[in-house]
Amino acid sequence: MARKLNEINASSMADISFLLLIFFLVTTSMNVSTGLSRRLPPPLPDDHIPEDIDINKRNIFVVKINSENKLLVQNEVLDIRDLKEKAKEFIENKANDPTLPAKFKINVPLIGEIDVTKEHVISVQNDVDTEYQAYIDVQNELVAAYNELREALSKDKFGKSFTELKEDEQKAVQAVYPQKISEAEPKNYGGVK
């Protein structure tokens, strides 16, 4: 006669799994990393001679940050708090001002014909001694300027917030306000300390 197998006592299972649970609770870190994403330009060939690319002066918006974290925007001293408005004014060029970037009529799907400052470039130049936080602040304000313009356009054309738009609608809005923040080739500004 086969012996009846004793059932394994499983009452300690709960304790074991509690132990594991507590271990994972302690080691877990739920923080999601966030940041500002950027795309670097491809490397220049070694024999490249830096040349001044012929960008029409009205199309370029220069932000310089010196070693004391002060800003020089379009050759004017500017507070960081005013940078966003200034950048928005530049990107949008509402009144078709001849000193602000040239506008071109383009045909965007879902939106139709619209005047776009498609050749504008925002150039951020920093000094070797600029603090990282100051640099991030400038990048942040510029991204904020684009985001606010896109938000306004989405509200105007689709009646929704940019994040609620469908993918093709987002693409259309992005086509009207393409993000063009250039990372300049490093140069030494600000002189000797």
Add this chain to the structure above:
Amino acid sequence: MAQIRKKEKKEAPALSTSSLPDIIFMLLFFFMAVTTMKEVTYKVKVSTPSATELQKLENKSLVRYVYIGEPMKEFQEQVGTATRIQLNDQFADIADIESYVTLERGSMKEEDQALMTVSIKADKETRMGIITDVKQALRRAYALKIIYQAGARKEF
């Protein structure tokens, strides 16, 4: 014949705990799935700058990290107090970045290689000189997708 039923003392049945392990296991699996172990042990002090227009870092398996900051106290005797770069678990120089990126990219699946992102996790008081150098090294290594790690903050 009428019989008076003897009053039985009714006891509430003991609460069954047999499903407890299952519940706990479920929780356990949840935490196992969402957990991310610390990426590395930091050898440099990093307190990230703050910003408002943040994007979430997607797909962590495609992200490689470059840490920049002052060495921790216990390493200052060996390497000094000047700002250093850390790759994986070691201090590194600008010249090491290129080979690090190439190596890491080689270990990825082919279809993922183009999507590789390098996260620059630098201390907010770092000078831009070293960050510019890192960026130039990343350009040379064709790691063009970068993300400046930053924490959240309110307006100014």
